[in-house]
Amino acid sequence: MQPYSELEVFIRARYSLIEIVSSEEERVEECLRILADKLGKRFCCWSAVRGLYDYSLPVGKSVVCSEPVAALREAQKQNSPALYLFKDIQPFLSDKVTLRQLKETARALQASPKTIFLLEPKHDLPSSLDKEVTVFDFPLPDRYELGKLLDDVQAELSSARSLDPAVREQLAQAALGLTRSEAENALARALITCGYLGPDTVAAVLEEKKQIIRKGGLLDYIENCSGMQSVGGLSGLKSWVQKRTLAFTQEARDFGLPAPRGILLLGVQGCGKSLCAKAVSAAWNMPILRLDVGRLFASLMGSSESNMREAIKMAESIAPCVLWIDEIEKAFAGSKGSESDGGTSSRILATFLTWLQEKKDGVFVIATANDITSLPPELLRKGRLDETFFVDLPTAAERAEIFAIHLQARRRNPAMFSLWALAEASEGFSGSEIEQAIVAALYDAFDSRCDLQDGHILNALRQTVPLSKTRHEEVQALRAWAASRARSAS
Ligand SMILES: Nc1ncnc2c1ncn2[C@@H]1O[C@H](COP(=O)(O)OP(=O)(O)OP(=O)(O)O)[C@@H](O)[C@H]1O
Numbered sequence: 001m002q003p004y005s006e007l008e009v010f011i012r013a014r015y016s017l018i019e020i021v022s023s024e025e026e027r028v029e030e031c032l033r034i035l036a037d038k039l040g041k042r043f044c045c046w047s048a049v050r051g052l053y054d055y056s057l058p059v060g061k062s063v064v065c066s067e068p069v070a071a072l073r074e075a076q077k078q079n080s081p082a083l084y085l086f087k088d089i090q091p092f093l094s095d096k097v098t099l100r101q102l103k104e105t106a107r108a109l110q111a112s113p114k115t116i117f118l119l120e121p122k123h124d125l126p127s128s129l130d131k132e133v134t135v136f137d138f139p140l141p142d143r144y145e146l147g148k149l150l151d152d153v154q155a156e157l158s159s160a161r162s163l164d165p166a167v168r169e170q171l172a173q174a175a176l177g178l179t180r181s182e183a184e185n186a187l188a189r190a191l192i193t194c195g196y197l198g199p200d201t202v203a204a205v206l207e208e209k210k211q212i213i214r215k216g217g218l219l220d221y222i223e224n225c226s227g228m229q230s231v232g233g234l235s236g237l238k239s240w241v242q243k244r245t246l247a248f249t250q251e252a253r254d255f256g257l258p259a260p261r262g263i264l265l266l267g268v269q270g271c272g273k274s275l276c277a278k279a280v281s282a283a284w285n286m287p288i289l290r291l292d293v294g295r296l297f298a299s300l301m302g303s304s305e306s307n308m309r310e311a312i313k314m315a316e317s318i319a320p321c322v323l324w325i326d327e328i329e330k331a332f333a334g335s336k337g338s339e340s341d342g343g344t345s346s347r348i349l350a351t352f353l354t355w356l357q358e359k360k361d362g363v364f365v366i367a368t369a370n371d372i373t374s375l376p377p378e379l380l381r382k383g384r385l386d387e388t389f390f391v392d393l394p395t396a397a398e399r400a401e402i403f404a405i406h407l408q409a410r411r412r413n414p415a416m417f418s419l420w421a422l423a424e425a426s427e428g429f430s431g432s433e434i435e436q437a438i439v440a441a442l443y444d445a446f447d448s449r450c451d452l453q454d455g456h457i458l459n460a461l462r463q464t465v466p467l468s469k470t471r472h473e474e475v476q477a478l479r480a481w482a483a484s485r486a487r488s489a490s
């Protein structure tokens, strides 16, 4: 399994200091204990409460060094090959002596058969340790591990039947993205309502997972998106998406196709970028997670960089999925060397770009942006994302289509309206402004107790000054920029 083999490589290569980022203490302990056994090493843990203790000894025995400095010295002094797991040492590292001791111990242990692991729920170590420490994101349980958990639960239910393979597969998929104990709890709750592991349990586990993702605060799990038929115009983007409907299947891999990586949707406000992001996920039948860029930087949520890692980890664990980064320019606005935010944006950008470069199949990124001036050029380089699409103001034909879609959505028959006249009267309007005009017209019609007619809409259009007029220069500049650098979505 993946964390085992990767950690084993680090240990064999005699790395001296590794930070394991995970909130699953038990799984990490179990993994290191098994590796220590396999490699013939002792396994010792440290916590401020229990001090440094040999894992094989019973609780209450051999407690020494509850002070981190003393514990590190002790680890440095001991002779036999060993793995040391320090839990929650991070808060102690604000002390200069402890920090210094950690560095010295790490250096002394270099190329020795001893390895120190720091277990932290979030990566937030002092940056002066960057050179010393290797950060390892401990993955959440994979399908295989969850499958075993399901077998255990089924066995405990003491039913003679074994789990239906299709249900087992669906349940494992539904639980992906949860920690082991979250998965156990979700199953336990589902079992109370359903009584057995069956199709109903799948829905209950999925529901639990959505709750947990939302509680995490960084990602929104967006549901019930409508497909590409809700988008007017943008036929270029539509056919690009349509052509890749089967691109995530094994069949496509066998054919020699790489999995699509992602797209950047750049464009004028209100022209349907966010709408398209959601429609793509529906078209491909994948869940969509929206990364809230604002919350990424909120100090209450912990360090921005570790928030980014966490969001990525969550997306990967439920792959295949769409990771939608709305208004991406906001995340990286400060990344151009300006030190106004202490380099946070630059570090987040670096984390994100590295991930984009190396990412495994299954997470399709859709980034949307209005403002190119603050977008870092590295992001636009070919190979990181598949394509940059420019979503321009709709043409007359596209406007007619958008009118039809929104009239239909409000239970009006588009054939009863002169779509061409409406399209002509809405030159320079965005999709969102067209929608608003229809809503305003509906109010007028409702108020005058008659059904909606062309006149109401034309009237509403006349009363609106579109953004493309009020912010003419900005829109023109964006179009000029995109003309040579992006592919038209229309
Ligand atoms: N091409 C379109 N077809 C149908 N509806 C559209 C289209 N463009 C915009 N709309 C309507 O306008 C609403 C707002 O559009 P959306 O949020 O997708 O714009 P955006 O490009 O993301 O804008 P912003 O840059 O402000 O985030 C959509 O929910 C949709 O109802």
Ligand SMILES: [Mg+2]
Binding pocket: 273, 274, 275, 326, 368
């Ligand atoms: Mg948007």
